[in-house]
Amino acid sequence: MAVQAHNRRAVVTLPSDTQIAITREFDASAPLVYRAWTTPELVRRWWPARRGEMTVAEIDLRVGGAWRYVMVTPAGLEVAFHGEYREIVPNERIVATEIYEPMPEAEAVSTVTFAERDGLTTVTILVDHQRREYRDGHLRSGMEDGLQDALDLVQEVVATL
Secondary structure, three states: OOEEEEEEEEEEEEEOOOOOEEEEEEEOOOHHHHHHHOOHHHHHHOOOOOOOOOOOOOOOOOOOOOOEEEOOOOOOEEEEEEEEEEEOOOOOOEEEEEEEEOOOHHHEEEEEEEEOOOOEEEEEEEEEOOOHHHHHHHHHHOOOHHHHHHHHHHHHHOOOO
């Protein structure tokens, strides 16, 4: 029996003291997954992971361009991230800084790769923090539950494209 796309889970590992690696397979081509990852109106459909309303989804998709995502939770908490694109290979790879706005000193670098094989795309996200305590704080934030839900929504989004 084939595994249903909605039953797929991201695998989270810790390759080093400062890194978080996330891997998830999608039942879609790399160009479709990349499009969901880089188009503001599509990012709005998955990034908040049903945990709030996304109020800002800005993407200037070019090397040196900026991105910023903001959501407001039902309790009124604003969750905001921003960064700058360092490398872009369409449909294959994005490298960008990532800053959680309440902690600007804890800038991380995220590398997202999109690898397609036989119509399935494996997305690998490597988040490289400057220090172990920043990585550990990221893990303690509850990011994995939200991440799993957000990536399930990415699958739902690409299924509509």
